[in-house]
Amino acid sequence: MREGSIRTTSFDVAALAGVSQSAVSRAFKPGSSIAAETREKVLDAARKLNYVPNSIASSLTTHRSNIVAIILGDLNNPFYTHVLQTFGRELQALNRHMLVFTLTEDMHTDDAIMQLLPYQVDGVILTSAQLSTRMVGMCHDRGIPVVLFNRYIPNTGAFGVRCDNPAGGRQIAEAFLAAGARTFAMITGDPKGTTSADRATGFVDRLLDAGIPRSAINSYEGGSSYEGGVEAAKAMMANDATPPDAIFGINDIMAMGAMDVLRIEYGLRVPEDVMVAGFDDIPEGARLPYRLTTVRQPINRMVRATLDLLNLENPDSSVDIASDLPIGGHLVWRNTIPPAKSE
Amino acid sequence: MREGSIRTTSFDVAALAGVSQSAVSRAFKPGSSIAAETREKVLDAARKLNYVPNSIASSLTTHRSNIVAIILGDLNNPFYTHVLQTFGRELQALNRHMLVFTLTEDMHTDDAIMQLLPYQVDGVILTSAQLSTRMVGMCHDRGIPVVLFNRYIPNTGAFGVRCDNPAGGRQIAEAFLAAGARTFAMITGDPKGTTSADRATGFVDRLLDAGIPRSAINSYEGGSSYEGGVEAAKAMMANDATPPDAIFGINDIMAMGAMDVLRIEYGLRVPEDVMVAGFDDIPEGARLPYRLTTVRQPINRMVRATLDLLNLENPDSSVDIASDLPIGGHLVWRNTIPPAKSE
DNA sequence: CTGAAAGCGCTTACAG
DNA sequence: CTGAAAGCGCTTACAG
Numbered sequence: 001m002r003e004g005s006i007r008t009t010s011f012d013v014a015a016l017a018g019v020s021q022s023a024v025s026r027a028f029k030p031g032s033s034i035a036a037e038t039r040e041k042v043l044d045a046a047r048k049l050n051y052v053p054n055s056i057a058s059s060l061t062t063h064r065s066n067i068v069a070i071i072l073g074d075l076n077n078p079f080y081t082h083v084l085q086t087f088g089r090e091l092q093a094l095n096r097h098m099l100v101f102t103l104t105e106d107m108h109t110d111d112a113i114m115q116l117l118p119y120q121v122d123g124v125i126l127t128s129a130q131l132s133t134r135m136v137g138m139c140h141d142r143g144i145p146v147v148l149f150n151r152y153i154p155n156t157g158a159f160g161v162r163c164d165n166p167a168g169g170r171q172i173a174e175a176f177l178a179a180g181a182r183t184f185a186m187i188t189g190d191p192k193g194t195t196s197a198d199r200a201t202g203f204v205d206r207l208l209d210a211g212i213p214r215s216a217i218n219s220y221e222g223g224s225s226y227e228g229g230v231e232a233a234k235a236m237m238a239n240d241a242t243p244p245d246a247i248f249g250i251n252d253i254m255a256m257g258a259m260d261v262l263r264i265e266y267g268l269r270v271p272e273d274v275m276v277a278g279f280d281d282i283p284e285g286a287r288l289p290y291r292l293t294t295v296r297q298p299i300n301r302m303v304r305a306t307l308d309l310l311n312l313e314n315p316d317s318s319v320d321i322a323s324d325l326p327i328g329g330h331l332v333w334r335n336t337i338p339p340a341k342s343e
Numbered sequence: 344m345r346e347g348s349i350r351t352t353s354f355d356v357a358a359l360a361g362v363s364q365s366a367v368s369r370a371f372k373p374g375s376s377i378a379a380e381t382r383e384k385v386l387d388a389a390r391k392l393n394y395v396p397n398s399i400a401s402s403l404t405t406h407r408s409n410i411v412a413i414i415l416g417d418l419n420n421p422f423y424t425h426v427l428q429t430f431g432r433e434l435q436a437l438n439r440h441m442l443v444f445t446l447t448e449d450m451h452t453d454d455a456i457m458q459l460l461p462y463q464v465d466g467v468i469l470t471s472a473q474l475s476t477r478m479v480g481m482c483h484d485r486g487i488p489v490v491l492f493n494r495y496i497p498n499t500g501a502f503g504v505r506c507d508n509p510a511g512g513r514q515i516a517e518a519f520l521a522a523g524a525r526t527f528a529m530i531t532g533d534p535k536g537t538t539s540a541d542r543a544t545g546f547v548d549r550l551l552d553a554g555i556p557r558s559a560i561n562s563y564e565g566g567s568s569y570e571g572g573v574e575a576a577k578a579m580m581a582n583d584a585t586p587p588d589a590i591f592g593i594n595d596i597m598a599m600g601a602m603d604v605l606r607i608e609y610g611l612r613v614p615e616d617v618m619v620a621g622f623d624d625i626p627e628g629a630r631l632p633y634r635l636t637t638v639r640q641p642i643n644r645m646v647r648a649t650l651d652l653l654n655l656e657n658p659d660s661s662v663d664i665a666s667d668l669p670i671g672g673h674l675v676w677r678n679t680i681p682p683a684k685s686e
Numbered sequence: 687c688t689g690a691a692a693g694c695g696c697t698t699a700c701a702g
Numbered sequence: 703c704t705g706a707a708a709g710c711g712c713t714t715a716c717a718g
Contacts, residue, residue, distance in 0.1 A: 007406075007485075009711055020689045025713060032714095035687055050481060055461035056408065057711035059399045060694045063350075067442070067462075081424050088445030097458070099410070100443040102431030115440070118398035119410075138393060142350075226630065260631040287569065288603040289632055352695055363705045368697060375698095378703055400695035403710045 008051045017045035028053050059120060068310065069099045069116040071109060073128025076225045077253050079280045079297070080127055083149065086303045087125065094312060096122070103128050110135045117142065123310035125149055130192060131156060145319075147309045149302065151193050159309045161302050164326040165195055165279075168295035169202025171331045172248050172277045175293065177210050178340035181245035181275055184217045187232040187258055189224035189250045196224070196250045199279055203248055218244065222254040229257025237266055243274045246337070252278035252285035252294055259290060259336070276336040279329075291335035301327050351394045360388035371396050402463060411653065412442045412459040414452060416471025419568045420596050422623045422640070423470055426492065429646045430468065437655060439465070446471050453478045460485065466653035468492055473535060474499060488662075490652045492645065494536050502652045504645050507669040508538055508622075511638035512545025514674045515591050515620045518636065520553050521683035524588035524618055527560045530575040530601055532567035532593045539567070539593045542622055546591055561587065565597040572600025580609055586617045589680075595621035595628040595637055602633060602679070619679040622672075634678035644670050 010024040017024070019038060026034040027042035045051075059065040070087060072080055084100070091098055099121060101112040109128050113135045116124065124139060124146045131148070136156045139146045145159075152160020176184065184207060189196035204217055220235050222228035229249060237243065243262065249255025255278030262268045262276075270276050278285055281296035305323040353367040360367070362381060369377040370385035388394075402408040413430060415423055427443070434441055442464060444455040452471050456478045459467065467482060467489045474491070479499045482489045488502075495503020519527065527550060532539035547560055563578050565571035572592060579601075580586065586605065592598025598621030605611045605619075613619050621628055624639035648666040 007711085011711085021711090022689060022691095022713080023687090025711095026688090029713085033687060038687080050484060052457075052460045054403075054463060054711055056399055056402045056463050057694090058713070060397075060403055060696085060711080061713045063694080065399065075424050075428050078421070078424075081418050081421075084443075085418050085445050088443065089447055092445075092447065092450060097462070098443050100427075100431065100441050102428050102435075104432050104435065107435060114395070117395045119440070120397060120399050141393060226627075230631070264631045284569075288573070288607045350695085354695085364695090365697080365705060365707095366703090368695095369704090372697085376703060381703080397695055400710090401697070403695080403712085404697045406710080 008049045010051075010053065012049055013042060013045045013051050016049060017041045025053075063120065064122055064315075065120050066095065067097050067099050067119060067121045068312070069101065069112075069119070069121045069124040071101045071103065071112045071124065071126050071128055073103050073109075074224060075102060077251060078284050079251065079253070079282050082282060082299060083127060083303070086299050087306075090303055090307055094307070096312060113138065117144075122312055122315070123147070125306055125310070126158075127151075131158065133157075143315070145310050145315075147306050149306055150297070151195050153194070159324045160194075161305045161309065161324065162195065162326055163295075163297045163302065163329040165198035165329075166202030166205075167326075168279055168329045168331075169199040169204075169248075170206040171295060172279070173203045173206035173210070175277065175331060175333075175337050175340075176246040176248070176275060177207070177212075179246075179271070179275060179338050180341045182212065182216060183244040183246075184212070185236050185244045185247045186217065186219045187222035187229055187247065187249045187254045188219055189222060189254065191221065199250050216244075222249070222257070224251060224254065226253050226257040229254030230261050231257075233258035233261045234265075237262075243268060246275040246277070249276065249278045252280040252282045252292060254278070255292055255294070255336075256285060256290055259292070271336050271338050275338070281332050286334065293334045293337045294332050295329045296332050297329050298327050351392045353394075353396065355392055356385060356388045356394050359392060360384045368396075406463065407465055407658075408463050409438065410440050410442050410462060410464045411655070412444065412455075412462070412464045412467040414444045414446065414455045414467065414469050414471055416446050416452075417567060418445060420594065421627050422594065422596070422625050425625060425642060426470060426646070429642050430649075433646055433650060437650070439655060456481065460487075465655055465658070466490070468649055468653070469501075470494075474501065476500075486658070488653050488658075490649050492649055493640070494538050496537070502667045503537075504648045504652065504667065505538065505541075505669050506638075506640045506645065506672040508541035508672075509545030509548075510669075511622055511672045511674075512542040512547075512591075513549040514638060515622070516546045516549035516553075518620065518674060518676075518680050518683075519589040519591070519618060520550070520555075522589075522614075522618060522681050523684045525555065525559065526587040526589075527555070528579050528587045528590045529560065529562045530565035530572055530590065530592045530597045531562055532565060532571075532597065534564065542591075542593050559587075565593070565600070567594060567597065569596050569600040572597030573604050574600075576601035576604045577608075580605075586611060589618040589620070592619065592621045595623040595625045595635060597621070598635055598637070598679075599628060599633055602635070614679050614681050618681070624675050629677065636677045636680045637675050638672045639675050640672050641670050 013024045014021040026032040027039045127149045148160040220232035222232040278294040281294045285292035308323040311319045356367045357364040369375040370382045470492045491503040563575035565575040621637040624637045628635035651666040654662045
């Protein structure tokens with residue numbers, strides 16, 4: 001049985017401090033016109049009463065909640081755990097808070113948006129695909145900016161922050177070619193998203209440019225998870241007993257899954273028997289058993305670009321469109337591609 | 344430049360539907376006394392206007408936000424990613440939302456609580472330690488239940504949901520003993536929390552009971568992370584060139600870090616040269632390279648117990664204290680401890 | 687700089 | 703079942 005807690009309001013504080021309720025409100029708002037002395041009196045009284053302003057009430061008048069919604073599609077990929085952590089830190093610094101939605105089988109992006117609309121959030125960050133134009137409209141009508149993270153959806157009118165995925169794919173292709181690879185496999189991620197497709201396109205285009213025949217490039221779906229990477233590698237080996245020279249995991253976690261099966265179940269050595277590369281540069285891929293060569297996604301810059309586009313501080317001003325441009329990633333050389341062959 | 348979005352309120356819907364504003368409010372509240380026909384009219388009008396009730400406004404009157412705060416101490420341990428995912432799913436089912444705080448260097452639990460107090464959350468879930476009694480008081484005064492997850496703090500008056508950690512530690516000790524181990528190392532986690540200490544205590548007690556001398560049990564701090572596990576294993580090897588018979592990682596992620604160094608840098612085989620066990624049963628520990636023997640934390644049951652103690656549905660009723668009892672975990676046999684020796 | 691008062695968008699007794 | 707009205711706890715012109 002919880003006792004009926006008596007709520008302390010700004011009126012109680014005003015009474016104790018001997019000022020008006022307006023003064024209490026002003027005391028808690030930085031930059032408002034109030035005498036330093038009055039503010040002190042109020043703050044003292046508030047301290048004595050353990051008073052904390054009710055942001056629900058203030059949101060109602062200001063139409064700002066200081067809450068940003070973040071919709072997470074896939075926590076099975078540690079990349080997004082790092083993303084969440086980074087957003088948490090940066091939002092913290094801006095004095096904003098995160099309302100987090102983790103998508104499940106029966107809840108899609110649109111449902112999540114419908115659920116967050118009532119909360120009058122100041123913005124929404126989307127790390128999952130499949131957003132409908134209608135939902136972008138719902139947000140837009142309410143003045144809620146939405147920005148996609150690590151993806152974009154053409155013609156939705158929502159910003160899409162991402163790194164230069166095609167360029168990254170090309171860099172991996174070049175590294176493989178330089179190391180002498182001539183046959184290839186790709187393990188692809190979410191077929192509905194732009195990210196996997198863009199990386200694959202860059203990769204394949206560069207290979208074709210180098211004169212590699214299309215028939216020397218196979219592709220397997222890995223569903224963006226470790227387990228998917230495992231299954232894709234098995235499918236690949238079932239398909240053809242001799243592995244390709246090089247495997248491009250469209251993200252690190254799938255590359256890691258593939259490496260594990262290839263080494264443990266098929267006794268293959270990386271990179272001696274088969275080269276591997278990933279994409280993202282998650283810390284997990286840098287660990288001892290993997291030392292994965294990959295393309296680093298500039299998470300910090302991507303997060304900051306996202307926040308810029310959300311334009312939290314000054315919602316009525318226009319936004320710097322340049323933040324919507326792809327950000328360059330760069331190749332991180334580790335041990336899963338041998339150094340270039342000088343022939 | 345975002346256009347000044349015109350807010351649609353219940354009054355607009357009422358006007359269109361030709362009913363009172365109260366009727367609109369009732370139409371959206373399940374179980375309220377309203378004619379089915381009236382509700383339909385309202386819902387139709389709402390649909391036409393893309394109206395969604397403003398929960399900020401309703402929270403102000405009802406004093407319920409339907410938001411639960413969850414404070415995450417350590418996303419470097421994947422266990423907590425899984426915990427977050429589980430809470431997300433269960434809270435979803437209860438139509439509640441999560442305000443997530445990720446703790447950083449310069450933000451501690453108490454700061455996070457101070458930040459969430461203004462939001463009138465319906466409850467707070469804490470997966471980090473170091474909560475002050477004063478903060479529990481602040482929450483209590485406001486009628487906000489707080490429950491600790493995977494830890495407890497004696498005498499704070501906050502519930503602490505956890506699995507039976509001492510029993511888990513004992514089970515690991517028994518498995519090691521049965522497999523013939525006679526010298527031991529522990530890699531411990533957060534020294535300020537109860538969880539690591541409880542597991543260690545159960546482990547050591549069981550060993551001592553079996554006549555193992557205290558001098559045969561060494562302990563290394565691993566800071567609850569993969570990297571910490573790596574460092575602890577290195578420290579162990581530096582300390583004594585011959586490894587112990589068995590290593591107990593107080594959690595899986597540290598055990599995984601230790602396994603990786605031991606095998607890759609020291610060429611040791613697991614379990615032939617050194618046995619290893621963890622605690623938590625994170626999916627990552629079940630992967631091919633590890634196949635880690637561990638104690639499963641019953642996350643689903645722990646999450647449900649937490650939600651029970653939060654008592655979201657009926658905040659004025661009393662809570663089932665039994666949910667505060669430790670929940671049994673069980674040993675998951677995999678490949679890092681050989682089967683019992685029959686001598 | 688300060689206070690009285692209207693208003694933010696709902697919910698919920700109250701009366702009918 | 704329905705509507706008019708007070709109230710939730712703030713913010714912010716407005717007047718002084």
